[in-house]
Amino acid sequence: MTSATIARTVWRDTRILLPFVVLIAAWWALKVGLDVSDQLLVSPPRVWDGFVYLVTHGILAEYASTSLRIIGISALISFAIGVPLGFAVGTNRYASRALEGTLRFLQGISGIAWLPLAILWFGFTHTTTLVIVIYTLIVPIVFNTMTGVRAIPENYVLALRSLGAGPVRIVTDVYLPGALPSIVVGMRLGMGYGWRALIAAEMLVRQGGLGDLIFGARSFNQIDRIMVGMVVIGVLYIVVDRLLVQPIETLTLARWGVLRR
Amino acid sequence: MQADKITVTGFRHFFKTEGGDVQATGSIDIAIRPGEFVTLVGPSGCGKTTLLKAIAGFITPTEGTILCDGKPVRGPGRDRGVVFQELAILPWRTVRRNIGHGLEIARVPKAERDRAVARLIDLMGLAGFEDRYPHELSGGMRQRVAVARTWAADPEIILMDEPFAAVDAMTRLTLQEELGRLCATTRKTVFFITHSVEEAVFLADRVLVMTKRPGTIKAVLDVPRHDAGGRDWDSFTSDPEMRAIAEQVMHLVHAERVA
Ligand SMILES: Nc1ncnc2c1ncn2[C@@H]1O[C@H](COP(=O)(O)OP(=O)(O)OP(=O)(O)O)[C@@H](O)[C@H]1O
Ligand SMILES: [Mg+2]
Numbered sequence: 001m002t003s004a005t006i007a008r009t010v011w012r013d014t015r016i017l018l019p020f021v022v023l024i025a026a027w028w029a030l031k032v033g034l035d036v037s038d039q040l041l042v043s044p045p046r047v048w049d050g051f052v053y054l055v056t057h058g059i060l061a062e063y064a065s066t067s068l069r070i071i072g073i074s075a076l077i078s079f080a081i082g083v084p085l086g087f088a089v090g091t092n093r094y095a096s097r098a099l100e101g102t103l104r105f106l107q108g109i110s111g112i113a114w115l116p117l118a119i120l121w122f123g124f125t126h127t128t129t130l131v132i133v134i135y136t137l138i139v140p141i142v143f144n145t146m147t148g149v150r151a152i153p154e155n156y157v158l159a160l161r162s163l164g165a166g167p168v169r170i171v172t173d174v175y176l177p178g179a180l181p182s183i184v185v186g187m188r189l190g191m192g193y194g195w196r197a198l199i200a201a202e203m204l205v206r207q208g209g210l211g212d213l214i215f216g217a218r219s220f221n222q223i224d225r226i227m228v229g230m231v232v233i234g235v236l237y238i239v240v241d242r243l244l245v246q247p248i249e250t251l252t253l254a255r256w257g258v259l260r261r
Numbered sequence: 262m263q264a265d266k267i268t269v270t271g272f273r274h275f276f277k278t279e280g281g282d283v284q285a286t287g288s289i290d291i292a293i294r295p296g297e298f299v300t301l302v303g304p305s306g307c308g309k310t311t312l313l314k315a316i317a318g319f320i321t322p323t324e325g326t327i328l329c330d331g332k333p334v335r336g337p338g339r340d341r342g343v344v345f346q347e348l349a350i351l352p353w354r355t356v357r358r359n360i361g362h363g364l365e366i367a368r369v370p371k372a373e374r375d376r377a378v379a380r381l382i383d384l385m386g387l388a389g390f391e392d393r394y395p396h397e398l399s400g401g402m403r404q405r406v407a408v409a410r411t412w413a414a415d416p417e418i419i420l421m422d423e424p425f426a427a428v429d430a431m432t433r434l435t436l437q438e439e440l441g442r443l444c445a446t447t448r449k450t451v452f453f454i455t456h457s458v459e460e461a462v463f464l465a466d467r468v469l470v471m472t473k474r475p476g477t478i479k480a481v482l483d484v485p486r487h488d489a490g491g492r493d494w495d496s497f498t499s500d501p502e503m504r505a506i507a508e509q510v511m512h513l514v515h516a517e518r519v520a
Binding site: 153155156158159160161162163164165169173174177178 | 314317318319336337338339341342343344345347348349350351353362363366367407410411414416
């Protein structure tokens with residue numbers, strides 16, 4: 001490998017990080033240039049120190065694992081309930097017409113708007129957080145599964161029935177693969193909304209999790225902790241999205257091409 | 262005399278819509294003999310697809326009866342294969358798996374299935390594309406796959422709804438000749454809808470012409486065959502007898518144009 005190709009590879013792998021570098025530099029310049037007080041903004045090295053402290057004392061792992069556990073459980077439950085529900089609604093023309101308005105209405109009420117009611121019902125517990133996150137996740141999953149199923153050309157089903165396919169075959173060979181791209185989109189949207197709802201719910205419920213971490217740090221003016229928490233929230237979201245959702249999307253969409261209708 | 266393969270008696274169909282019932286067809290009577298290739302032409306919206314879907318068993322006729330092999334049609338079945346104009350083969354299956362789909366559903370063992378699929382891939386000129394997905398094929402090749410899938414399942418009756426309408430004119434000529442040959446060798450009973458008068462006459466043993474909506478059968482024309490194989494376009498276009506029939510059908514169809 002010549003040094004030029006090495007340079008090119010390094011550049012390709014690092015260029016997504018470049019905006020972050022610029023952002024950090026700007027933050028640092030702002031802090032130093034305007035001499036902002038530590039009560040409002042701390043410098044990047046202070047945040048790094050805070051990060052090291054939280055990691056070495058196991059605090060970050062504790063809070064982050066709570067958040068990840070809840071989003072993981074919520075994703076599984078939402079998927080297990082949302083996909084079949086989306087199928088049931090999507091394959092039934094009357095049900096899907098009747099429910100479309102309701103689903104849109106629910107999409108308008110964010111998970112956070114349910115918090116007051118959920119707290120009254122379940123108290124300041126993980127159950128409350130779980131309910132909020134599942135609700136947030138499940139609506140886009142049901143909605144996208146439903147739209148995905150409905151967008152499948154009727155001819156696919158008719159042709160298969162003429163080949164002797166029964167209802168199970170139709171589901172496994174037509175509806176599932178046909179709706180999969182939409183299901184993945186729903187999952188992806190749901191994870192994005194769900195992750196945000198999770199952090200917000202944790203701030204109010206205060207039973208652990210990254211939302212609790214940054215909201216608690218506010219009481220003691222621990223700006224470094226708040227900023228560490230925010231960065232971790234963003235990074236974990238990218239990691240979950242990149243490692244879980246994107247591969248499925250690329251796998252299905254790239255292989256089948258854009259579905260022609 | 263041999264019993265009819267498909268018998269349609271007093272068929273009429275209405276679609277229920279929010280604005281009331283829409284009459285899709287007038288009263289239709291048809292009898293198709295085993296091994297016969299019958300084509301149907303008629304103005305857009307006259308009810309051709311409705312009739313085909315009723316024979317396929319996708320819709321229940323409002324009035325009348327449809328018999329296949331003397332038994333009333335009660336839903337779709339393996340005895341009646343269907344080829345649509347487009348959007349028929351599954352985008353998430355390779356050519357091979359699309360063609361073998363019917364056999365897979367019928368639980369035909371893999372070895373046997375592969376043999377049947379390989380034969381059809383050869384026959385339809387799809388060699389080398391076995392492992393491609395539909396989006397990697399041309400429109401003409403996709404229709405070949407759809408035809409091959411139906412043939413692979415080996416139904417006695419094949420219903421085709423403008424299968425070549427979305428294919429370019431050059432490819433269409435080839436596909437028509439191939440279909441003619443395929444039918445001549447396999448002796449299927451075929452019911453074929455088209456907008457093209459030439460295509461209707463070229464492929465048919467008999468051409469049915471429909472009136473405008475609500476459509477009824479306006480005329481039936483026999484197209485004699487002089488040899489057992491499929492027709493080819495060169496001899497078809499230079500045959501005065503064929504030209505005369507095509508002309509006749511053209512007049513019948515033109516009289517139905519919506520003024
Ligand atoms: N699902 C449906 N609901 C209501 N009306 C329908 C439905 N399907 C067809 N129609 C109506 O029934 C009539 C016949 O339709 P059909 O599809 O059978 O016509 P066609 O002869 O196949 O037309 P084309 O040549 O354009 O394909 C049309 O007027 C159409 O609008
Ligand atoms: Mg039609």
